[in-house]
Amino acid sequence: MQHFPIFLSVKDQTIVLVGGGEAALAKLRLLTKTEARIVVYATEPHADLVRLDAEGKIKLVNREFDYGDARGARRVYAATEDELIDARIVAIAHDDGVLANVVDNLALSDFITPAIVDRDPVTVAIGTEGAAPVLARAIKADLEERLPSNLGMLARLGKAFRHAADALPMGRKRRDFWADYYFNEGPHVAARGEDAVNDTLGALLDKHIMSGEEAGRVDLVGAGPGDPELLTLKARKALDKADVVIYDRLVAPEILELARREAIMINAGKEGFGASTAQDDINAMIVEHALDGHHVVRLKAGDPTVFGRLDEEIEAIEAAGIAYAIVPGITAASAAVAQIGQSLTKRERNASVRLLTGHDMKGFCDHDWRTLARDGEVAAIYMGKRAARFVQGRLLMHGASPETPVTIIENASRADSRVIATTLGELEPTMTTADLKGPAITFYGLAPRHAAKAIQSISRKEASQ
Known part of the structure; x- marks a missing residue:
């Protein structure tokens, strides 16, 4: 990965755009959605740039971009569509210690702007490091179709409610509340407006506060033979919810990447005729984390019911009185x-x-x-x-x-x-x-x-x- 994805805070910060033609206007369609101050340098500005300046959406400077103009800016975009001029703009930006992006020129750029799906405040960024812009646009179109238009409203109201949700303890209980809101109750009432959503949030919070602490549980999950596309939907959902993932040596790294980012990842690998984690130790880890109230995923390569020592782990789980489920996988x-x-x-x-x-x-x-x-x-x-x-x-x-x-x-x-x-x-x-x-x-x-x-x-x- 040559470009590390981040979301940059630009509220009340200056972003400089140099260029007066169609390329500059295309970039402005994205930049004007932010809360940044947009300063545009153009010697022959397009009529739409003049209009945006009159509306107060940008500050138009009718001259060439020069040394000192990038000082204090957050980012500089070069969109003159002239490689020599764009290279000079990059040099000026660097002289002021500011990173620059050149439209459609990856080699000259310090950073790239991804394709974006905007459901403000929910933003999905898609990048291919310049390798496949057509693919990025196709993914964007697919996500635009999948993500409901009222998702932004749900997120905005949810953000305002976060202080009230602090009444729930950190971890699984609070996570379950938000999952219930975003994936169950919220979408059903969103069409009725913000008041209905706010009422739903209050009722849901009361319900989750009164529900008490949930016991831990264990999912004994088959990771399949290695191809992530052969992972079952049920296994994928278990990884999404896991607090702790205890995995085997043969589980593919691409499948481990699908686990929830905050999950504790524990390598309990076994190797024939080599160094191994003792089965009794694995049993003890599963039970310990589940008794702490965690959702534990015991992730096994292939299918857990085929040469996976499943019965030994089930016996330890049952002896501790812990709820469990078996999620089969595709065996080798x-x-x-x-x-x-x-x-x-x-x-x-x-x-x-x-x-x-x-x-x-x-x-x-x-x-x-x-x-x-x-x-x-x-x-x-x-x-x-x-x-x-x-x-x-x-x-x-x-x-x-x-x-x-x-x-x-x-x-x-x-x-x-x-x-x-x-x-x-x-x-x-x-x-x-x-x-x-x-x-x-x-x-x-x-x-x-x-x-x-x-x-x-x-x-x-x-x-x-």
């Missing part, structure tokens, strides 16, 4: 099999599929290898990187064909995902040679669809020869 097997264009089950091939783990706390896991070794069986093996040679040996020992297709998917659904097609007979050394760094899932009995087609094509060619 579902995301990975979609990525290779296959189905976990197929009519006349396999009527069942096994989800296996390569190891547990005691070491490598034993399974029903004899049944799995039969033709047509399919299994998704989680946490199988270190267990690959063990799995390979057990299956071959029980009669599985060395030619059985095997697919390894690293970082399923993510931008850095890798798909490695091999066979059971070559599972090792393929797994070791691949040098996998991220989480991997291994499909026994499935090949990527494109790879399967390539193999068939090669076979047909060899047969014709």
Whole structure:
């Protein structure tokens, strides 16, 4: 991020604009919405600039911008549409210690002005660092359509009511009051005018004051395989409300970014055969924060019900008498099999599929290898990187064909995902040679669809020869 977004206080401050044509007028349409003093320098001002000066909305100075003119200004905008003149304006601004922006010239600008959705006092700023202005305008248009026109009134009345809302304690209780106002009651009565909204605010405050302290709760949430777009709506809402997020090592950073900014973020990562947070410690953290009255989100990669030690955490939560809910996520097997264009089950091939783990706390896991070794069986093996040679040996020992297709998917659904097609007979050394760094899932009995087609094509060619 080259440009850090901020909202700058400009009330009663001077903003200088240099230019007298259409570019200057376009910039003024935004600047005149502020409470700043706008000073415009133009040698040949457009008639609309003269009119704005007469109306007292700007101060028009009919001469060239020169050294000393930026002194005391908050910002300088150059809009002459002449690169040499604009560069001189920037130099003058810098000489007075003022940051400058050149319209449509990112290289000369110290800052950029984003696309803005105005629901005063609610303002949404959209920036693309000059990379995609068309995209910024499209996002702006979408938000303009989504945000109701009376949102500004709700925010303005809410701001005036903030001192009264201080009767509620800081934290979740006060947050719940404002959420109730902005998303439930307020929008329903806004059409009836400001008096109706003010009456609603008073009634809501009384209701929340009388409701007493709310107990903490826990949401056991599946973060999915890593792609933020595969996160469920329910999981997204839980992250919006969380006071505390206790997350696993494999949860993607992009998903952690979706948590409420004020939430306490706790890394409770586990790593196979490496440093880990003990499960008892995780249980204790969940219970401690929930008993403090917090909304806790226990965020697990994939689906919490699949190899997620969910039962251990539920038992600790229930023993403490804490309310909880399970929010399922897309498990890695579902995301990975979609990525290779296959189905976990197929009519006349396999009527069942096994989800296996390569190891547990005691070491490598034993399974029903004899049944799995039969033709047509399919299994998704989680946490199988270190267990690959063990799995390979057990299956071959029980009669599985060395030619059985095997697919390894690293970082399923993510931008850095890798798909490695091999066979059971070559599972090792393929797994070791691949040098996998991220989480991997291994499909026994499935090949990527494109790879399967390539193999068939090669076979047909060899047969014709």
